[in-house]
Amino acid sequence: MNLGQQILFLVSALGACNGILLGIYLFRTKKQRSVAAVLLGILLLALSIRVGKSVLLFFNPQLSRIILQIGLTACFLIGPSLYYFLKSAITKPVKIPAMWKWVWGAQLGIILVAGFIAPYKVNPWIWNKVFVFIVYGQWAAYVVASGFLIRNYLKALFTDASALNNTEKLWLLVYLGNCVIFLGYLVSWIGIVNVIYMTGPISFSFMLYITMGFIMYGTSFENETPQDKPERKRIAEGSAQLWTEKLEKAVQENDLYKNPNLKLNDLAQQINISGHQLSQLLNDNLGKSFSTFINEYRINEACKLIESSRHLTFEAIGYDVGYNSKSTFYAAFRKIKGTTPALYKEQLEKITS
Structure with missing residues (x-):
């Protein structure tokens, strides 16, 4: 091999090996153990096996046919892995839904049974003339379905990329x-220049290392939403009711809101x-901030003054209520x-006139 081929082999082979290691890590680690992490791990493993077979075949055309069969078998798992990774990242299921398992099991069963009945070593023409159409057709269908699944994010990428967070990127x-x-x-299989065959392995290597950068940076595989955060415990209803009654009584009897x-x-x-307990009572139990709570008393009192003391200016009423x-x-x-x-006063005058 010349220097260019050596570099090409090194980049592609390292990508495949590191992809297998990262896939195993995501599949087994408990740090980011989620459905999305597991499916991304499976996707990387399938891609790594496919890429590894491509690298070996490119530099050794006499490669064993069992390796070729393993590569195409792994290729059959790339499409569903991609689709269900994206779907799980968006929908965030707690565990893999039963329907997904059935779909996975059926496709895995089809390719394994086909490989057992008609192994590549004995029936290479079936794999090259029949199975390869099924494999690439299925892969293409899942690529299209995945694009439809994240169409809004793809649109944002070309219209306002700044709106995307690291997880969506x-x-x-x-x-x-x-x-x-x-x-x-695909283009290599169709028959275009053979060197394009190595576009897959090289692209995978670059995608892998950038993905590793995202993971090392701490990027989650799933978007975090307010619902992901544990809900703060509310004050018990009995205590909350007692404190609310005392609060309203203190505010009304002493006109505290006028301060x-x-x-x-x-x-x-x-x-x-404590101030913390009062803040929790207002926000979590009554559903309002301190300023809103006080403003409601002030504005209700202002409405009474507008109705009963029509000689007062609005500015005077405002100062009077706090x-x-x-x-x-x-x-x-x-x-x-x-x-x-002013409009409130006009409405009152229309009612009383």
Whole structure:
């Protein structure tokens, strides 16, 4: 081999070996053990076996036919591995669904039974003239189905790539890398220049090392959503109801909301709980922030003043209920009531006239 061939062999062979090691790691590791991780591991193992066979065949055309059969058998598993990896990464199932197992089992069974009944060593023409059409046809179908599955992410890649996070970029890397590998093998099989046959192994090596970079960087295989985070434990209903009653009583009887400098901790002291507990009560049990809770009291009182004290200006009413400025009062009024103080007053006048 000349220097160029040696480099080509080294890059491709190392890619195949490292792909097998990474696939085994993802399949067995407990650190990122998820359905997506397992399926990505299987995908890398299938690709590595296919690529390894290609490298050996390219540099040794007299390769044993059993190796050729193993390579095509692994090729039959690449498509479903890609599709179900992407599907599991998006849908995040806790365990592999039974239907996926049936589909996998059926396809694996077909290729293994076919290889047992008509081994490549005895029937090479069947593999080269019949089985190869089935293998590449199935692979192509899964590549198309996978592209449809992540079509929105593909669209974002060409319109607004900045909107994609690292996890979604990893999905696209795996998908597009598989597309290049598939096309490399397809055009070589059709009969175009033979060197294109090595496009698959080289593309796989580059895809593998970039994928390893994503994994080392800590990228998850699945998008994290708020639902993935453990829900914070709410205060027990009995305690929450008692504290809520004490809170409302303290605010109403002492007109605490009229204090423009009222703070969360000030209010918490009135019912003998910590600021953290009051914040949890308001956010988790009552579903509102401290500012919203106080603003509701202030705006309700402002509505009463607009109705009963029509000689007061809106600015005066705002100061009376606890606001330091007219603009803050107007903003809070619109947020709570969905209208302005002036329109609210007009509606009242129409009702009473």
